[in-house]
Amino acid sequence: MADDPQDARMRAIRARNRALLLVLIGLVALFYALTFVRMGGH
Amino acid sequence: MSDLPTTAVAPVSGAAVGDYVQILKPRVMSLVVFTGVVGLVMAPGHLHPFLAAVAILCIAVGAGASGAINMWYDRDIDRVMRRTASRPLPAGRMLPGEALGFGCVLAVGSVVVMGLAVNWVAAELLALTIGFYVFVYTMWLKRRTPQNIVIGGAAGALPPLIGWAAVTGDVAWGAIALFAIIFFWTPPHFWALSLYKADEYAAAGVPMLPVVAGPRETKRQMLLYTLVLWPVTAAPWLLGVSGLIYAVGAGVLSLLFTVSAIRVCRDESDRGARQMFVFSLAYLALLFALLLIDHAVMTPVWGGAA
Numbered sequence: 001m002a003d004d005p006q007d008a009r010m011r012a013i014r015a016r017n018r019a020l021l022l023v024l025i026g027l028v029a030l031f032y033a034l035t036f037v038r039m040g041g042h
Numbered sequence: 043m044s045d046l047p048t049t050a051v052a053p054v055s056g057a058a059v060g061d062y063v064q065i066l067k068p069r070v071m072s073l074v075v076f077t078g079v080v081g082l083v084m085a086p087g088h089l090h091p092f093l094a095a096v097a098i099l100c101i102a103v104g105a106g107a108s109g110a111i112n113m114w115y116d117r118d119i120d121r122v123m124r125r126t127a128s129r130p131l132p133a134g135r136m137l138p139g140e141a142l143g144f145g146c147v148l149a150v151g152s153v154v155v156m157g158l159a160v161n162w163v164a165a166e167l168l169a170l171t172i173g174f175y176v177f178v179y180t181m182w183l184k185r186r187t188p189q190n191i192v193i194g195g196a197a198g199a200l201p202p203l204i205g206w207a208a209v210t211g212d213v214a215w216g217a218i219a220l221f222a223i224i225f226f227w228t229p230p231h232f233w234a235l236s237l238y239k240a241d242e243y244a245a246a247g248v249p250m251l252p253v254v255a256g257p258r259e260t261k262r263q264m265l266l267y268t269l270v271l272w273p274v275t276a277a278p279w280l281l282g283v284s285g286l287i288y289a290v291g292a293g294v295l296s297l298l299f300t301v302s303a304i305r306v307c308r309d310e311s312d313r314g315a316r317q318m319f320v321f322s323l324a325y326l327a328l329l330f331a332l333l334l335i336d337h338a339v340m341t342p343v344w345g346g347a348a
Contacts, residue, residue: 009056019059030096034159037092 055137061130065113065141066106066148073326074105074201080330081205081220084283084337089209093160097208100156101201103148104168108175108197110145114138115180119246125239156208164208171200185247188254195228196221216283220333222274227326230264230303234319237261238312264318265303272296275329288336292329299325 078101082094089097113120113131121132130136149172157165179194202220203213236243236250237257243250252260275296279289302321306314 005056012056012058013054015059016057016062019062030155033092034096037090038159040090 055135055140057130057136057140061135062144065110065130065136065144067109070109071102071105073323074198075102076327077220077224077330078201078205080333081202081217082208083334084216084220085206085209087209089160094208096159097156097164097205100152100160100168101204104152104156104172105201107145107148107152108172110141110148111176112180114141114145115176116184119248122246123239123242125242160208161211163211163213164204167200167204167207167213171197171204174200186249188249188251190249191232192229195225198228199224215281216278219277219281219283222277223271223329224326226267226270226274227322230267230299231319231322231326233260233264234306234315234322237306237315261303261307265300265307268296268300268303271299278333284333284336285340287339288332291332295325295328
């Protein structure tokens with residue numbers, strides 16, 4: 001059975017939103033770790 | 043006219059996460075990252091491993107950003123060429139504005155993070171790399187001159203300098219030697235590809251050397267570049283950045299690359315060019331792997347190369 005194009009589009013957008021959330025969480029973790037490393041004198 | 047109120051809504055495509063990954067040109071990115079890592083490892087001095095990882099991440103993201111903006115600009119010719127027709131933009135899976143916005147955000151982000159986390163010399167070199175690839179190669183040279191990939195190749199050759207500068211905060215002769223290897227490797231690599239894709243480049247109006255000067259002249263210039271690579275690849279050894287393991291390996295690889303170019307000159311079919319294109323990828327990867335191996339062997343004896 002063929003997928004409804006609208007459903008497929010919504011699934012793609014949801015997957016993009018989840019990926020964006022992961023990237024933002026990754027950036028927060030990156031800057032958190034960077035702060036520790038830079039404050040450590042390196 | 044309709045009485046219904048109209049609201050301006052920004053169009054949103056159904057581009058999948060994989061499409062966003064694809065416009066970052068991950069295969070090109072992998073080679074850029076590898077050469078950047080070699081520059082970082084070869085540089086004298088010490089960088090905290092976490093900061094080194096951040097520097098490599100920034101190089102990767104910056105390279106991806108360049109790829110995304112390139113795909114945005116070249117979407118019209120990508121549609122014409124079989125090799126690129128299935129990319130997200132020409133295939134209609136992604137809107138041009140999405141690719142441009144994605145690329146610009148990543149470009150600015152990678153440069154700012156590199157500057158804040160590592161140092162501003164590396165960040166400036168990363169910005170120069172992205173700017174050179176987008177403005178000089180993609181927008182200026184690519185559609186105007188058969189020397190497009192010769193001059194534009196400088197963008198692809200800069201990552202070892204960025205890696206080196208991430209450690210030392212400056213650019214030394216050793217780093218310039220690594221730059222030169224990639225710079226002189228780029229023309230025979232891309233001309234091998236364009237020899238058997240000449241019809242597609244001609245249809246797209248891209249003046250690659252085989253399209254403008256013909257296969258005979260292209261093959262002659264490819265052979266010349268492989269000969270120039272002999273002294274250029276010896277430079278890291280001559281400058282004392284690497285040792286004999288690298289020097290011998292580089293000599294053997296350059297010999298094989300030249301033999302490959304001679305085969306292309308004698309071959310009337312596409313077979314030789316296809317083989318040379320594949321070998322050129324292995325050639326660069328092995329050269330830089332040899333630099334790493336040699337450095338690993340040299341370091342315990344002399345307490346650090348260069």
